[in-house]
Amino acid sequence: MSESGLIDVFVFMGDQPSDVFRQYTTLTGSAPIPPKFSLAYHQCRWNYVDEADVRSVDDNFDVHDIPADVIWLDIEYTDRKKYFTWDVEKFPHPAEMVANLTAKGRKLVAIIDPHIKREAGYFLHEDATEKGYYVKDKDGKDYEGWCWPGSSSYLDFFNPEASKYYSERYKFENFPGTSNDVHIWNDMNEPSIQHHEQNRGRNLSKRHVHNEYGLWNIRATHQGMLDRSDNKYRPFILTRSAFAGTQRFAAVWTGDNAAEWGHLAASLPMCLSLSLAGISFCGADVGGFFKYPEAELMTRWYQAGAFQPFFRAHSHIETKRREPWLYEPSTTALIRDANRRRYALIDFWYTLFYEHSKDGLPVMRPLFQHYPKEEATFTIDDQYLLGDKLLVRPVTSAGATSVKVYFPGTESNTLWYDVDSYQARVAAGYANIDVTLAKIPVYQRGGSIIPRKERVRRSSLLMADDPYTLVVALDSNNTASGSLYIDDGETYEYKKKKYIYAKISYTTEEMTYSFVNDKATYPTQSWVERIVIAGIKVPPKTAKLHQGDKQTALQMTLHRGNDVLVVRKPAATMAQPWKITFSY
């Protein structure tokens, strides 16, 4: 929405959809590699009420063997909505609380909203008043609005001094109890104000800058989080307000939705649209913020959320609690399965986000991006691609026993392999696909290789050194290729070539794992425990691993209708390139 000012219009001349998307992110920026944990599962609620509650939620994930990386605290953790403070009754030991989480590789995200409570004695209010950091009204006085804390004012992030002051609030000494394992949620930063009148920040009319306020807010947060760790650790920030360029600093969620099938369905076009607008790190509140999701809706939402970039369950304070274990055991089991699917693919997601940071292309893609000659794809927004490899069709209606899925790539005889059964379908447009409550249609494109980590643990951090299963889905020419990105998952060391970006290729003769940039290495402990080759027509007789000077004969078994070959425990280390040769 633009109420005033000039609009700059840019025209991107790209040939193909991908070219346009790339050109757009060249202009506005693409998201840097997020900290790896942020691609895992987030558990949020307004509110986890005290330290005991946080501990019990954390423990229950382990009791019920459901992986989770982050527990979130909404506004109630503060001392009466004064941000950068803690409610000392309910959260007397925040550092210990965080330590309990990090002991299992988990993190905390705490909310910091931009409205500042106008309360005498509150340091932030007094500093901002004294130093003139607040947005002014038309008469030049500090603008007063109304939000969660009651009477509030708003920092003028367009003032570099004010932004700098705000960034410094994130220093550990200024926000006691936080650490590198505490990340930030900037909500209400449109900014959300109940009483609305003309207000000005440093000679800027609000009309001019409304859309940008949130961007400058998260920018200051981002800077503060970089500064607090001396630029060592990557910050994770979630924002509600978004503008061109937001992706450089924060992930975006689709705001306060409700536990309704329609809202689950809407999460797909909303995130697809944001993705095309440069913001790949998108998600909707799993389960719906308002209202209570019954078991089927909750199950479907977890299954859908597990395949969307930002995967967080959230709920309103007035609604019934709905952590996964509060449903019938059969539903809890389905939710566990959905989360495990996410974790098994965590390195696939991480690789997609690395590639996005390089090429600016969306992580979550509309079908027409890769199949622009198929007109039917132009309007499809209930299914999408992850990278160019996975085709995802969430189930977003009640009682579904089958859904319509469009299989693109008819002209090139593209094969799509069901990720559960490895059964291939030849692309031929729409088909009805049977589903059960345990399944949403997800297909791996023939010709692709996807890295999986099948030893799903409590949190993604605990899986860092775990071995890979490489799933090779063959195209009609019996070839496939993929990629894998590995680094420490949390620092900027990757900028010093401390990472691995590998191409993985398969032909009938050999499978290779080679580094795109030889100079970039990372001492990962990970190895290959299994290679699954789906769609094999003539199985090789022998396979031999070549790594360094060593050669090792490998064992293989055939499965399903003799078209799925499993290479047992190649044990090749991922820290070095390797090659497997096949003979027939």
Added chain:
Amino acid sequence: MICSTWINRFYSFVLIISSTVIFVQSDVPRPRGVSLSKASLYSPTKDFTCFDGTVTIPFSYVNDDYCDCFDGSDEPGTSACLNGVFHCTNAGHRAQNIPSSRVNDGVCDCCDGTDEYAFPNICSNICEELGREARAEAQRLAEIHKAGSHVRLELIEKGNKRRNEMAEQLSQLESDKAEAEKIKSEKEVLKNELESKENEALKVYRDAEEKERQLKAEEEKEKLVKEATEHFIRFDANSDAILTIDEIKVVNAFDKDKDGQVDEEETKYFFGENESVDQDTFISITWPLLKPLLMMEQGMFRPAQAEGEVDQDIEAVDPKEDHDAEDLGIEDDSLDIDLPQDDHEEQEVEQEQHKTYDDDTQKLVDDATEARRQLTDAERTVREIESNIRNIKENLEKDYGLLQEWATLDGQCLEYEDKEYIYKLCLFQKVTQKSKNGGSEVSLGSWGEWAGSDNKYSAMKYTNGMGCWNGPNRMTIVNINCGLETKLLSVTEPFRCEYKIELETPAACDDSNATQNQSSHDEL
């Protein structure tokens, strides 16, 4: 941390046991992560068949960090199978089965540290320490249970006494009731007798009244006929004793909608399908329709139909109010059933008293009135006894524990204060919450049922409290543990509008339970 003097006593005892265990453990070789009971399923001299029987693999594949079995049974000691189970012996403390995903993940899950064998330095064996603490805690609990069960015995005794008292009370009440019912029927007979006499005496008066009433009605009717006839004659312009449409067309009074003419609709209104009416028909049908219009014309009358419409509107606009009124009415009834009856009778009596009767009749009326009052009293006595019986029966039917240990706690109220609220639990009755800043008491539930999962007497449920805004009715779970006195330890709201109270009471102490606890901790 919970250390006291008798730990030392325990310590030597534990040492003996754990050394035995080490001996047993070293005696039976088994793959890593396998419990003693399953050791025989892993024989190094044979191929290994997965527990589900689907796959057989060389024994060298067991614990080789690759998952071959669908059931995970080939990798008890590694993290290779997502559905695998790792067993830690935890000598000195309780043995444990953990998911395979917790093996070598850098987090110490087993107190003996065996789950992190890939990182020998991160976990130390703390089973001795934990075991000691657990045993000390078990010992402490046992002491409390022991001391508490003495109090519990008293509670049981008192509870049984109370129940016996209640049973006695009940039988007393039953005989009281029989007596009261007898009185009631006597009073009823008396009342009927006196009332029939009263009726007889009053009949004279009533007959007179009836006659007067009939007379009045006849006069009214005559007046009406006279009035109608007068008008009929006036409207009947040609005096042929038949009133025709043409004749009424010139009479203003028939212009119902006051548009200056008597149209077809209006003639139909007065005459129906007829072209004309005779005098009788006019009197019986037309006149009653016409008279209000005439009166209105003379400004004496507002049309009844219009009033009806207004009333209907009011009802349509606010049907809720009506409902509320009804609801209130129902509540009143249930609050005091005999009130309306009394009112009614008293009114009648009053009315009749206004009249003057001769002395004999007056005496009969007074006698009958007194008989009615006595019957009402007798009926009330019966109802009161019945209500007492109901209460006692309800209490007798309440589950006060296997040995009546809870019986004397019924109605006992316990309070707990936190920063904002004062909570009150009245056992077997209700739970309430009151803000320290004032405001009214909020119901967090009324006695529902025992709700413990293993032992049903380990938790109580109070349900159907005040409704939450936009949510369910409040309810409370009371978790019960053994303690030397009956008190509340905490009140929390773990789920919205679902409260949790921790209650300690000697009623929950159990000597046998205490020894059970102790033995389970010694199990290895």
